[in-house]
Amino acid sequence: xxxxxxxxxxxxxxxxxxxxxxxxxxxxxxxxxxxxxxxxxxxxxxxxxxxxxxxxxxxxxxxxxxxxxxxxxxxxxxxxxxxxxxxxxxxxxxxxxxxxxxxxxxxxxxxxxxxxxxxxxxxxxxxxxxxxxxxxxxxxxxxxxxxxxxxxxxxxxxxxxxxxxxxxxxxxxxxxxxxxxxxxxxxxxxxxxx
Numbered sequence: 655x656x657x658x659x660x661x662x663x664x665x666x667x668x669x670x671x672x673x674x675x676x677x678x679x680x681x682x683x684x685x686x687x688x689x690x691x692x693x694x695x696x697x698x699x700x701x702x703x704x705x706x707x708x709x710x711x712x713x714x715x716x717x718x719x720x721x722x723x724x725x726x727x728x729x730x731x732x733x734x735x736x737x738x739x740x741x742x743x744x745x746x747x748x749x750x751x752x753x754x755x756x757x758x759x760x761x762x763x764x765x766x767x768x769x770x771x772x773x774x775x776x777x778x779x780x781x782x783x784x785x786x787x788x789x790x791x792x793x794x795x796x797x798x799x800x801x802x803x804x805x806x807x808x809x810x811x812x813x814x815x816x817x818x819x820x821x822x823x824x825x826x827x828x829x830x831x832x833x834x835x836x837x838x839x840x841x842x843x844x845x846x847x848x
Contacts, residue, residue, distance in 0.1 A: 655678070655694060655695065655696030655697070655698075656696055656697045656699075657670075657671045657674045657675060657696075657697070657698050657699050657700070657709075658670040658671050658674060658699065659697075659699050667699075668700075668709070671698070671699055671700055671709050672700075672708060672709030672712075673709075674709075675698065675700070675709040675710060675712050675713065676709065676712040678694070678712075679712035679713050679725055679726075679727075680712070682694065682790070683726070685790075686726055686790045689847070690790075691789070691790055691791050691845050691847060692727075692789075692790040693787070693788070693789055693790070694713075694727070694787075694788050695730075695785070695786060695787035695788065695839070695841065696785065696786070697784060697785050697836065698710065698784060698785065698786050699784050700784060701782055701783055701784060702714075702729070702763035702764070702765070702783060702786070703763060704720060704721030704722075704723075704763065705721075710723065710725075710763075710786070711723040711724050711725065712724060712725050713725040713726075713727045713729070713786070713788050714727065714729070714763060715727065715728065715761065717760070717761060718732075718759075718761050718762060718763060719759035719761070719762045719763070720759075720762075720763065721763065726790055727788035727789060727790055728761055728788065728789050728790075728791075728792045728795065728798055728843065729761075729763070729764075729765070729786055729787065729788055729789075729798070729800075729841075730765075730786075730787040730788070730789065730798055730799065730800025730839075730840075730841025730842065730843065731764060731765030731766060731783075731787075731798075731799070731800035731801055731839075731841065732761045732762055732763075732764055732765070732795065732798050732800075760795045761795045761798075765783055765800065765801070766783065766801050766802050767782055767783050767802065767837075768782075768783050768784060768785035768802050768836055768837050768839050769782055769783075769784060769785075769835060769836055769837070784836075785802075785836055785837075785839045786839075787800055787839060787840075787841035789841075789843045789845070791843075791845045791847070792843040792844065792845060793843070793844040793845060793846045794844070797843050797844035797845075798841075798842075798843045799841065799842055799843075800839065800840060800841030800842065801839070801840065801841075802837035802838065802839050803817060803837055803838045803839070803840055804817065804819075804832065804837040804838075805817060805832065805833040805834070805837070805838060806818075806819060806821070806822030806823070806830050806831060806832055806833070807822065807823050807831040807832070807833065808821050808822065808823060809823050810823050810831070812831060815833060
């Protein structure tokens with residue numbers, strides 16, 4: 655699934671993405687009501703932060719921190735409590751500068767960047783999380799997990815892949831040769847259906 659791309663000064667694309675997300679979530683309600691487990695994922699082109707991506711409110715459950723939502727879904731990478739202020743893991747999480755998944759929250763708008771680039775970045779470049787995997791059901795929030803898996807080319811001819819940045823080829827500007835501008839994003843949940 656891919657929602658509208660691009661940004662514009664007038665917010666037309668933001669409104670279009672929000673409308674597309676709301677319509678998709680609404681159309682999935684009937685399947686959830688029928689007892690089906692619904693999994694939806696893709697490039698939403700929206701970050702989870704409620705002040706920047708209100709269109710995702712249609713997916714996130716009301717108890718999701720911060721900000722809640724009006725949806726019926728859990729997100730795969732929803733319990734990432736790592737410290738994003740620069741003193742924690744390298745690279746830092748996309749949620750700079752404030753952490754958004756703190757106790758007692760059980761499910762959060764959280765996670766790692768899915769457009770992660772470990773190359774040396776300029777100050778104006780940002781990593782962001784715009785790809786999401788949502789589950790309508792999960793046995794417990796502890797059963798949810800997910801995260802990005804960057805794939806790099808090992809050679810300039812782009813014939814062999816690796817997940818190890820130490821083995822990755824670089825271009826003349828020192829940037830890693832990645833398979834895509836997005837990382838592959840995997841998510842999983844334990845679901846019990848009666």
